[in-house]
Amino acid sequence: MLRNKKFKCLALVLIFILISSSLVFAEPVQKDLFNEVSKDAIFDHIKALVRADEDNPNGVDNARVTGFPGEHMAADYIEEQFKSYGLEVERQEFPILAFLSHGTEVSVSGTVYESKSFTFTPPTAEEGVSAELVYANLGSQEDFEKIDVRGKIALIKRGTYTFYDKTQNAAAAGAVGAIIFNNSTGIISGTLGSPTDIPVVALTQEDGEELVKLLNNSEVLEATIKAMTELEDSFSQNIIATLKANRGNKDAQTIVIGAHYDGVDVPAANDNASGTATMLEIARVLSKQKLAYDIKFIAFGAEEVGLVGSWEYVESLSEKELGNIVAMLNMDMVGVGNTMGVMTVSENAKSFIADLAEVYIKKFGHRYNRGTSSASDHAPFESYGVPVVFLNYGPDPYYHTDQDSLDKIEKDKLYNMGSLVTAMIYDMAKTPMPKAERGRKAKVNKYHNPETPME
Structure with a gap:
């Protein structure tokens, strides 16, 4: 009971500080951070991830299908960007069953x-x-x-x-x-x-x-089904970049910022080149700051076939490593739509970072909804009791269609999300807080719920 009271007091104090208009965004460093976040840089990352060129200005189909060469090329690109920011980078490889569709045909009589x-x-x-x-x-x-x-x-x-x-x-x-x-x-x-x-x-x-x-x-009625699909044993990988805490604090807690980089058999510009690209820009900007937390930027592979990359990562951690994660922020589909989504898996989740996201969104003046979803890479973290927030933009009428292409991306949405998360993480990470209580462990299936695709 004492622990709960201590946590509630901490949360109330933190939220009071953030809501105070005299303190939020007051530091000159943070104003410089806003100016440094570049929507054009984010857009250029998306362009690279959808493999746009003169012949395919809006990207190519099968740009980053899980387990196929496009996904592996994207992993190389992401690793190269992280290294250029001076971050420590590692790969976590895991086997998967790769799937690719070359089309279907259904005829009835x-x-x-x-x-x-x-x-x-x-x-x-x-x-x-x-x-x-x-x-x-x-x-x-x-x-x-x-x-x-x-x-x-x-x-x-x-x-x-x-x-x-x-x-x-x-x-x-x-x-x-x-x-x-x-x-x-x-x-x-x-x-x-x-x-x-x-x-x-x-x-x-x-x-x-x-x-x-x-x-x-x-x-x-006589029906004919033709399915031109491929199934083959392959691999995917998580690209994990670490920005170490100031002065190499060995006892520093960790904040995880994640986004999946694989896609379905379309250019997959919004889902989820947009989230990955925004994460890369946030990593670039924050890499120049001295922070009190270790920040792990994780580009997850194999999300589209069941959150495989994020499950692999979470289940690879020791109990101590898992307990050291103070919060996880996930970005998925952040370049199309008019309303930000602030989500956890469970409606009654204990998530101070989701509450803080609401505070920041209100301060920035963005339209938003609070809701629930288990259909992205925050879900495995919440299943282990890590406080999470899943941020996105919506609605996206092009979700999982061949219209999810570069020309649909709205640059102002990229900047809105990039500047919001940069400010939020910077404020969280500049001063160490007492370790927060674990959130409630959510019950999460090991695959997307096929009946409730993310919308």
């Missing part, structure tokens, strides 16, 4: 529908898989007990159950393929978490509901 593969969808033969289409509602085990899908393709509505469970339920019932249609506008971009026994592709809500109506009218 001669009509071709817009479709998309789920991450880890196994490939079909060149001619695809053809069979009668059967509606399986939400794809629960009970749904499949009511119908015969042996040797057929199951049409399944999104909702309630994970994409993986729906597909494996279909396979267990004897289906040779599955089609999952959305329960909202647009087409699904999701992950299965791991390969399924049968191919599965996504359709839009409109097309799925049209097919359900035809089946309910007793029409017999």
Whole structure:
């Protein structure tokens, strides 16, 4: 009880200091920091990460797909930038199953529908898989007990159950393929978490509901699924750069600033070249300052296939190292939208850094929402009780589409996030605080929840 009172007093004092208009942003050094954060420098990093050139001015598809050469090239670029700032850099490599889609095709009784593969969808033969289409509602085990899908393709509505469970339920019932249609506008971009026994592709809500109506009218429909996908054993890596505390304080606590650098099979400019690029600029600016904390800047690999990089990092730490992390700040998708998001995994999370982010956003005059999300690299940290904040901008209508390209990036949003985080971390790290109480440990699945992709 005494410890809780001590922590609450500390938090109240810290927030009072930060809210005080006579103290926040008063130091000339910090004003210089604002001036030094460059939106053009951040944009140039994004340009490099999406591999934009004269022939592809807005970036290339498959720019940084997890486990493929583009991601490895990005890791080299990030390491080179960190080293140029004089930071200590290390790589943490880990094996993964790499997935790449070269497209899908779905036709039903001669009509071709817009479709998309789920991450880890196994490939079909060149001619695809053809069979009668059967509606399986939400794809629960009970749904499949009511119908015969042996040797057929199951049409399944999104909702309630994970994409993986729906597909494996279909396979267990004897289906040779599955089609999952959305329960909202647009087409699904999701992950299965791991390969399924049968191919599965996504359709839009409109097309799925049209097919359900035809089946309910007793029409017999023949469907063909073609999935041109690759699955191969590969590796990814975290790039970890450390700005050591002033005078090499061996007992210094650590603040982690993170952003994932891999992407899906598009240019992936906002998701998440924007967060990685902003982190690089923050690292450059803060590298010139004398701070009381060790600052670790971590570019996480393999986020898009289940937060693999951040799980690898957190689970590699000793209990002492984990306990030494005072806070973790994650940036993901910070270049598109009109509202900042301030998020933790749990609504009731004890996170002083999320509370401080709100204070700073208000002082800067930015529009924001407070909410929850487990769909990015802060989640593994919160699962171990580290106070976290996940910062982003939204909404992003181009999320996980081929429109997530360089021309959609808004430079003023990059500057807003970069200057905000630079100021916040500088103020936190210039004076050591008593060690804060651990946050509540959040229950986090080891993969993105496929039913709730980040929006």
